[in-house]
Amino acid sequence: MDNREHEIIGSIYDAAVDVNLWPQVIEKIVQYTDSKTAIFTALDQFSPSYDFLFSHNIPDEALHAYRDERIRVIDMQLHRVLWENLGVGQVASSDLSHYGENPESDEYIFYERCLNPTGISYISAVLLDQGSHRWAVLGLHRAPDAAPYQQKELDFLKQLGVHLRRALQIHRQFSLVKQENLSLYSVLDHLKTGIILLDHNLRLNYCNPLAQRMMEQGSCLDLDLHNRLKTNIGDQSRLDQLLHSALLGQSALNADVGGVLSLSDAKGQQLMLTIVPCSKLKNMQHQNARQHQIAVFLTDMHQHYALSQAYLQQAYQLSKREFELCELLLNGYKLEEIAEHCGITLSSVRTYFKNIYEKTQCNSQIELMHLLMGCTIHFEHIG
Template identity: 65%
Template sequence: MKLERENNLIAKIYDAALLPNLWLDVIKDIVNHTKSKSAIFTGLDQLNPGYDFVYTHNIPNETLAAYQDDRIRVVDMKLHMPLWNGSEIGEALSQSCQHYAQHPGTDHYVFYEKCLKPSGICHLAGVLLDRGNYRWAVLGIHRTREVQPFAQVELDFLRRISLHLRRALQIHRQINVIQQDNLSLYTVLDNFKTGILLLDQNLCLSYSNPVAQKMLDQSSCLDLDMHNRLKAASGQQTRLDQLLESALLEDAAIHTEAGGVLALSDTMGAQLMLTVVPFKKLRNMQHLQSAQHQVALFMTHKSQHYSLSRAYLQQCYQLSKREFDLCELLINGYKIEDIAEQCGITLSSVRTYFKNIYEKTHCCSQIELMHLLMGCTIHFEHVD
């Protein structure tokens, strides 16, 4: 009988992957099966916000309201992630939260006040389903102080069903991608060899391509805060905010260019180059514009060298070899003075060359030319 109930639950898990409203029935069955009080099934991906979900059973509205706050959910991730760092995905653990209320001013206390206290939860058991620097997924079940902590038999049950929950999450992630608006745009951006981030009207991350995700995971030059906004070192944050705001408020930026270029560095000497542009300014993509994206950032390591498509630029814009060389230096972060020195020509000659380049490409400014050149890059080389 118990085996039959578990098999029925597994079948329902796969049904819920296709029909998300069934997750409420799934976690209710898990609560009943383990003689628990409540449960929460949550997934968070800061680099792919459209993936996020929260399903609960028997949790008070006050706690649910708190958990809709992205800050609380990130606190949950960062607070409890250390519990899983020494564990494998699919492993089930249990914990008592009685001490959370004893440390005012800490993340533990915030989580206690917002999430645990309204529900009376004391004993937790959970199974880790996904883990990364910016993402996690967990199924948690709860008991009150008056009930015994979870026994090994309940943890074994969670471990058995975790395989099916993880497979269901993979299905959910794939469906999420398919259902996104402007799928063709994301397909294009996913194949860029440059890191690309898109931000919404609140300057919160709304999309990141695989290259950008890897760069964020591996570099400390740029991070995400609890609200999914970009965070740089304190001395660089002000300039980053200025560029983002100017790109967001492009129509109001009468006397200043929208966006710009910024080099970020960390204490280890690593550097990232950022180009910030209004999303609607991406050439040849206006028919793919999405209302949820307002600002675009192109990211690359400072040591990486952009190569431009010479044939394309010569064919479409009739750029000479010298003009092409100047464009390639510009897109790799060289200032006008540096370009003059690199090419062995005067500063006046460089300005004349760029005036001709602007005319040929129909660009009105250096930033606009950068937008165009970003769309003409090919595979770049790593330079030591």
């Protein structure tokens, strides 16, 4: 991986906590892949506060059309077929010039409103999220007279997809903070992600319950006598480097700001740390500037899947018990094991899932599993 690729990946995490940086990130990707235009969009019909749209070099006419909810839904539904045999995290490449052939079709509407004004034909895109009412994608475009995308470029886009998906998960969690208008600590205490806040002396002054458990259950991360983070000798210098770069923030000219670090111990615990300046977290700006300087997000690579209860209740009206059964199913429990775990009969479990299928409009356990995978609130782990 060359320096430009490292720079692009680093900028993705900056934009994850400051959405104003996405246009710069997309421009870098367009230039690196010799593309003409690009669009990065996430749509969730059940959670509009999560929606966003960023682009590069797309004319106002096409961009205005794409901001139309109807066009965005057409885009989501129209291109779902591209991913049927691929799945989230995969890349598709195609020539869309044939979209303009049938005036009665959704393809034609999309072509006339979005593709034709932009003068593009070849696309390559990485799918970042997918569901019956949501999707997220980064699409790159080239003009009809340009060469199609090559495998090297598609491999790079797939690699970026892992980091973009993690950035979307960070964005979703903070959009929930804004949507619910809850106090910062109330939200952090209940997030399914470990969070540590450090002051201007790099001393820990807040650690949510999940982060506390992660630190107590392994030896990847600990505190020294000054209440500063410490890890094994081999990783300590890198951890210190990331923390100090986040502390310097924007004053660190031409330097990385924060970053990502993977830690492991002899007992098999593996933690992923994402380190960012608190100045980039919009929901922390009301806090004392000296009290919170750095946020450290912790995820356990071996942790079970956790679902967003608030989202599932809002989107599908699942009861507390139905939510519990869904989470057990997602984590590999068989129906018989779910019945034993919950202290209910197998017949009751089947009745619960019948109701869950109706509420979620799923026709099979596979469909339900696919939907639930899109409702997890753990970050994606990046090796």
